[in-house]
Amino acid sequence: MGSILESTLWGKTALRLLLQCNELNSQHPAIMHMRHTERIASFKGSDGNYASTSIGKEAAAEFGSTLPKDREYRLFHTYVDRTRETAEEIRHGIVGSGGRAELCGKISSNPTLDREAFLRWIQSRKWFPEDGSYNHTCQWIAGLMPDKIQEPSMDFAQVMAEIMMSNLHGASLNAYHIYVSHDMWIQAMLFHWFGVPPQPGGLRFLDGFLMQPLDGGIRAWFGGHCDLYDYPPWWPKAA
Numbered sequence: 001m002g003s004i005l006e007s008t009l010w011g012k013t014a015l016r017l018l019l020q021c022n023e024l025n026s027q028h029p030a031i032m033h034m035r036h037t038e039r040i041a042s043f044k045g046s047d048g049n050y051a052s053t054s055i056g057k058e059a060a061a062e063f064g065s066t067l068p069k070d071r072e073y074r075l076f077h078t079y080v081d082r083t084r085e086t087a088e089e090i091r092h093g094i095v096g097s098g099g100r101a102e103l104c105g106k107i108s109s110n111p112t113l114d115r116e117a118f119l120r121w122i123q124s125r126k127w128f129p130e131d132g133s134y135n136h137t138c139q140w141i142a143g144l145m146p147d148k149i150q151e152p153s154m155d156f157a158q159v160m161a162e163i164m165m166s167n168l169h170g171a172s173l174n175a176y177h178i179y180v181s182h183d184m185w186i187q188a189m190l191f192h193w194f195g196v197p198p199q200p201g202g203l204r205f206l207d208g209f210l211m212q213p214l215d216g217g218i219r220a221w222f223g224g225h226c227d228l229y230d231y232p233p234w235w236p237k238a239a
Contacts, residue, residue: 034208064093157192
């Protein structure tokens with residue numbers, strides 16, 4: 001069977017992310033933040049949000065089967081169906097190819113405080129379908145989204161850093177934690193953690209970034225590039 005990631009229009013960036021896994025330092029835990037897989041537009045999942053396509057699920061499983069086999073994987077996801085489905089399929093791919101993986105459940109953070117008001121606010125801007133995610137991500141990061149419907153992006157980025165570092169406490173050197181979330185979440189983390197501005201057009205399915213917290217800073221891989229970043233002054237202290 002041919003590669004789904006190679007045949008889809010959005011799979012090339014996922015393959016690039018997988019290729020960057022080869023550059024990780026094997027003596028330190030690794031972390032991946034990634035967008036969910038392809039979602040369906042004609043029906044909704046049990047949580048009222050769009051679920052994954054069958055191709056998307058197969059691609060996520062392929063993604064998991066291609067990850068390095070010498071790591072211990074723990075997978076986290078947001079509250080929506082498509083991120084849970086993505087995490088489940090990645091785990092199936094890891095385990096099916098002889099690896100070790102544990103599904104660890106929902107990420108406790110959710111920056112959307114009033115989902116209905118959030119959707120009304122987005123729809124009132126008439127950004128969709130073109131560049132909608134990019135525009136509302138920019139508005140959020142700039143502090144122009146009402147904080148009654150969406151937690152300030154800086155607060156969210158700090159909470160996510162605390163959750164991530166807490167989960168990493170006591171982990172083995174070969175630990176690999178994968179967080180499956182959303183374009184808007186990932187771009188906010190990239191901005192507040194590393195100073196990377198939102199990407200026009202947003203992130204494609206199964207795209208994201210890799211990182212390893214080190215003594216001298218955070219090594220991060222994004223968009224085919226690798227850099228060493230200073231820790232933000234507010235970064236949670238190691239336990």
